[in-house]
Amino acid sequence: MRSYGQFCAMAKALDLVGDRWSLLIVRELLIRGPLRYTDLRQGLPGIATNLLAQRLEGLEKTGILRREYAPPPIATTLIDLTARGKELESVLFELGKWGAPLLAKPGNHDAFCGHWLALPAKHLLHDQTPDGPPVTLEIRSGGEPLSIEAAGGSVHFRIGPAKNPDLALSGTPLLMLGVLMGKREFASACKEGLKYEGDPNILRRLQPTA
Amino acid sequence: MRSYGQFCAMAKALDLVGDRWSLLIVRELLIRGPLRYTDLRQGLPGIATNLLAQRLEGLEKTGILRREYAPPPIATTLIDLTARGKELESVLFELGKWGAPLLAKPGNHDAFCGHWLALPAKHLLHDQTPDGPPVTLEIRSGGEPLSIEAAGGSVHFRIGPAKNPDLALSGTPLLMLGVLMGKREFASACKEGLKYEGDPNILRRLQPTA
DNA sequence: CGGCATCCTCTTTGATACTG
DNA sequence: CAGTATCAAAGAGGATGCCG
Numbered sequence: 077m078r079s080y081g082q083f084c085a086m087a088k089a090l091d092l093v094g095d096r097w098s099l100l101i102v103r104e105l106l107i108r109g110p111l112r113y114t115d116l117r118q119g120l121p122g123i124a125t126n127l128l129a130q131r132l133e134g135l136e137k138t139g140i141l142r143r144e145y146a147p148p149p150i151a152t153t154l155i156d157l158t159a160r161g162k163e164l165e166s167v168l169f170e171l172g173k174w175g176a177p178l179l180a181k182p183g184n185h186d187a188f189c190g191h192w193l194a195l196p197a198k199h200l201l202h203d204q205t206p207d208g209p210p211v212t213l214e215i216r217s218g219g220e221p222l223s224i225e226a227a228g229g230s231v232h233f234r235i236g237p238a239k240n241p242d243l244a245l246s247g248t249p250l251l252m253l254g255v256l257m258g259k260r261e262f263a264s265a266c267k268e269g270l271k272y273e274g275d276p277n278i279l280r281r282l283q284p285t286a
Numbered sequence: 287m288r289s290y291g292q293f294c295a296m297a298k299a300l301d302l303v304g305d306r307w308s309l310l311i312v313r314e315l316l317i318r319g320p321l322r323y324t325d326l327r328q329g330l331p332g333i334a335t336n337l338l339a340q341r342l343e344g345l346e347k348t349g350i351l352r353r354e355y356a357p358p359p360i361a362t363t364l365i366d367l368t369a370r371g372k373e374l375e376s377v378l379f380e381l382g383k384w385g386a387p388l389l390a391k392p393g394n395h396d397a398f399c400g401h402w403l404a405l406p407a408k409h410l411l412h413d414q415t416p417d418g419p420p421v422t423l424e425i426r427s428g429g430e431p432l433s434i435e436a437a438g439g440s441v442h443f444r445i446g447p448a449k450n451p452d453l454a455l456s457g458t459p460l461l462m463l464g465v466l467m468g469k470r471e472f473a474s475a476c477k478e479g480l481k482y483e484g485d486p487n488i489l490r491r492l493q494p495t496a
Numbered sequence: 497c498g499g500c501a502t503c504c505t506c507t508t509t510g511a512t513a514c515t516g
Numbered sequence: 517c518a519g520t521a522t523c524a525a526a527g528a529g530g531a532t533g534c535c536g
Contacts, residue, residue: 077527078509078510081331081332081397082331082397082398083389083393083459084313084389084398085382085383085386085388085389085406086378086381086385086405088385088393089381089385089388090310090385092385094306094309096305096527097528099296099300099304100297103294103296112498113498113499121291121292122290123529124529124530124531125500125501126500126502126529126530127527127528127529128500129499129500129501152498153498153499164384166383166384167380167381169380170376170377170379170380171295171296171299171377172294172295172299173295173376174377175295175297175298175299175300175302178295178299178302179293179294179295179298183293183298185291186292186293187292188292192293192294195296196295287508288529306508322517323518324517324519333510334509334511335512335518336509336510336519336520337508337510339518339520340508362517363518
């Protein structure tokens with residue numbers, strides 16, 4: 077991208093991460109940590125492979141990410157954010173907060189990956205019952221499932237299935253999101269197609285109070 | 287801009303404000319309130335007029351800004367953010383915080399407008415002596431001067447010259463920014479070309495404590 | 497297979513000129 | 517003042533090819 081040529085912090089930031097796909101690449105790396113090229117690509121449905129390569133080159137040059145060869149059994153290069161790149165998390169979080177209302181509509185033909193829920197969940201879910209026994213929640217909605225664990229007052233995430241989840245949810249992204257964030261009644265979500273196994277009450281332990 | 291087609295709040299946000307110039311247009315409107323087309327353009331050095339017109343159309347359609355005819359003596363249409371558009375302030379602020387280190391270098395051929403300091407100043411400056419008498423600071427560095435007033439514990443801004451500023455600063459954007467934010471010694475800034483009239487001590491009343 | 501590079505088409509941008 | 521019109525250059529998207 078061409079520089080804006082303005083002595084302004086926001087313009088300078090956009091010089092580095094303002095072009096198409098750049099911030100979504102950062103999103104993927106924030107959520108899923110070090111990734112192989114091909115795995116990164118799967119979290120960015122719609123990107124052209126040449127464009128991804130081009131962006132990675134740019135983001136590496138500006139110190140936002142780094143590529144490093146990982147020895148066997150990985151035996152390939154992994155892409156990861158630098159410390160500076162990770163500082164973009166608050167930008168992405170604010171952007172997501174602002175964009176959240178736009179998810180109110182079904183968005184039927186949109187691509188979806190379960191792990192995209194991790195970033196909002198990380199900021200918005202809290203363990204409301206710190207003294208209770210640990211509970212595990214599994215979200216199945218698209219691509220890899222997402223495991224969420226609440227224990228001792230904090231919440232943790234992992235991409236992949238949980239061992240013995242206390243509750244497993246599956247359904248459309250829209251339903252899942254509404255139920256997780258407490259914006260939609262569990263019962264009404266079930267009527268609209270949400271499926272679950274386990275104890276729905278553990279949702280209340282995680283949902284934001286507001 | 288083409289939609290990313292992803293069911294993700296960040297991607298949806300970027301669908302609306304992710305294309306070139308959009309966030310800088312929002313920056314201008316946040317800082318300078320309702321503006322005429324031509325005045326808006328002056329705060330966006332480098333934008334092509336057809337592109338500005340195109341962006342305004344898009345941002346109006348998505349409910350981020352609004353155009354309204356103002357009766358004489360203005361007798362033209364004014365462009366302003368909607369409430370939804372104003373909510374982008376936190377996004378821009380985080381972006382600016384992230385981008386701030388990029389202003390450490392002179393950036394010699396960059397364009398600059400004094401009012402661009404208003405947004406960081408609004409968030410970072412505080413009145414450290416709420417009980418003191420009101421003081422006024424005038425910043426002259428490019429385009430219109432910026433007036434900053436500290437009184438009764440809060441800080442206010444206005445584009446344009448101050449009546450009787452207790453301190454007026456002029457110099458390069460880099461020096462100005464460093465001195466304002468307390469990252470550069472006043473004396474050393476003066477050696478590098480910062481000019482002032484009035485009482486430099488009032489700076490300490492505003493500078494961030496960190 | 498993983499990690500790109502090439503080629504081609506289509507869209508977006510940038511620069512400038514012009515108009516009601 | 518507030519744009520539209522025009523046109524060249526850059527960038528994005530899609531398919532495919534190449535090489536360890």
